[in-house]
Amino acid sequence: MSGLSPWLVSAVAGLGALLIAALLTEPLRRLALRRGYTDQPNARRVHVHPTPYLGGIAVACATLCSASVATLAAKEHDTTVGVVLTCAALVAVLGLADDLRPLSIRVRVCIEAAAALVVVLWCGHPVLFGTWLDVVVAVAWILFTTNAFNLLDNMDGVVSTVTVVTAGFLCCAALSGGLVGTASVMAALAGACAGFLFHNWHPARIFLGDAGSLFVGFLVSSATVSLHRDNGALSGYTSLFLITLVVTADTGLVMVARRREGRPVLQGGRDHIAHRLRRLGLTVRQVAVVIGGFAAMTCLTAVLVMFKVLPQNAVLVTVVSITLVAWGLLLRVPVYAVSGDAQS
Numbered sequence: 410m411s412g413l414s415p416w417l418v419s420a421v422a423g424l425g426a427l428l429i430a431a432l433l434t435e436p437l438r439r440l441a442l443r444r445g446y447t448d449q450p451n452a453r454r455v456h457v458h459p460t461p462y463l464g465g466i467a468v469a470c471a472t473l474c475s476a477s478v479a480t481l482a483a484k485e486h487d488t489t490v491g492v493v494l495t496c497a498a499l500v501a502v503l504g505l506a507d508d509l510r511p512l513s514i515r516v517r518v519c520i521e522a523a524a525a526l527v528v529v530l531w532c533g534h535p536v537l538f539g540t541w542l543d544v545v546v547a548v549a550w551i552l553f554t555t556n557a558f559n560l561l562d563n564m565d566g567v568v569s570t571v572t573v574v575t576a577g578f579l580c581c582a583a584l585s586g587g588l589v590g591t592a593s594v595m596a597a598l599a600g601a602c603a604g605f606l607f608h609n610w611h612p613a614r615i616f617l618g619d620a621g622s623l624f625v626g627f628l629v630s631s632a633t634v635s636l637h638r639d640n641g642a643l644s645g646y647t648s649l650f651l652i653t654l655v656v657t658a659d660t661g662l663v664m665v666a667r668r669r670e671g672r673p674v675l676q677g678g679r680d681h682i683a684h685r686l687r688r689l690g691l692t693v694r695q696v697a698v699v700i701g702g703f704a705a706m707t708c709l710t711a712v713l714v715m716f717k718v719l720p721q722n723a724v725l726v727t728v729v730s731i732t733l734v735a736w737g738l739l740l741r742v743p744v745y746a747v748s749g750d751a752q753s
Contacts, residue, residue: 413483415589419580422479422593423600429471430604437463438608438615446509448616460613462508464605465621469501471601472594472628479593489532490590493631496524500555500627504620514675518552521627525551528631533638535646550649551630557656558626559619560663564683565611565693570701571655572602572625578708579632579652582715591632598628611693629653637715647721651711651728655704658682658732662739670745678744685742 441447441461448462473494480490503520506512525548534547562568576599583592602625608615617625633652650657659682667674686696710728713719 415483415584415587415592418479418483418589419584419592419596421482422475423580423596423603425478426471426475426597426600427604429474430467430601431607432604433470434464434467434605434608434615437461437467441615448618460616462616462618463505463620464609464615465501465504465508465617465619465624468598468601468605468617468621469498469624471604472597472624473498475600476594476597479597480590483589483593487588487590489635490594492531493528493591493628493635494594496528497624497628497631499524501620501624504618504623507623508618508620521552521555521623522548524627525555525631529634532631532635534634535637535649537646546646547634550646551627551634553660554630554653554656555623555626557653557660558629559622560681561656561659561683562617562622563679563681564687564696565613566606566609566697567683567700568617568622568625569602569606569609570697571704572629573599573606574701574704575629575652575708576602576632578705578712579629579636582712583632583636585716586636588636591635594628595632598625611697626656647725648711648715651707651714651724654707654728654732655700658735662736665736666740666744669740672745680744682739684744685739688742688744 438461441463446461446463447459449459476490476494480487500521503512503517507517526544528551529544529547534543536543537546558568558572561571576595580592580595580599583589583595605617605621609617630653633649637646637649663678663681664674666680667676667678672678683696683700686699687693691699707728710719710724714721714724
């Protein structure tokens, strides 16, 4: 590696991605409006005006360009970075195709699974069983997290805020572990989402779309798996769980609520955590701040567990207990009776 400070390389990657995303989003918004690439309001959506959804392309391009340049400038030869970025780019293209012409769930899952398998086999994974089952678990976890980010993208600024926070903590963790390449990727992702927030903060002028939400979800989950490669016992999966607790809790809550109500689990709706917080009286901006703040707390806890500052068993029991209590309280918030149907 060159004489450049790893922290400086990551900071430049983040700032570069922020500028690219902030500048690129507006032209893409105008293009989407001209071509009619807009998300139309309906009973399952929160927005009331047709809104373009090519914002994810700005985030993906900013992240990929800035991270690649930063990695080359630092003369970092970690091949895992190239593999993760390539697979994430494939997922972004998949999401874009789904934005333009909806794909079947089977096609989406197969392509996402193939990309996740490449990442896991090339970049490593936590070790729990010591067998091929570890690969299956890691791939399944990337798949779940990728689509959980997609489901969380249901209100202005929420996913972008959560990604800025999560990627920021992962960047610091990677730098502390000497993984400059991974740190640069996470810094670039955080910067890109921060730049996109200028356009996506309520009232949003453009959405991430599937291209963006799947891209950030895949990149966060893949980088996290890479960071925890060869971690033994439950410690690796405990911090993985904590890092993505916000999206995991949201998806889990929706699945439980819809099963209880006899509704299709895969049907979209206004029954996510964000919608329930809105029903409790929070504004859209306050919802994004609250969810982002919770993500910051869980990510900080995950980093402390990762570096063995906190005992993982006690933390896991405490966090699961708090999550279950929160679920119980949120499930009492009436969403189906007032919205008829619920947005994914």
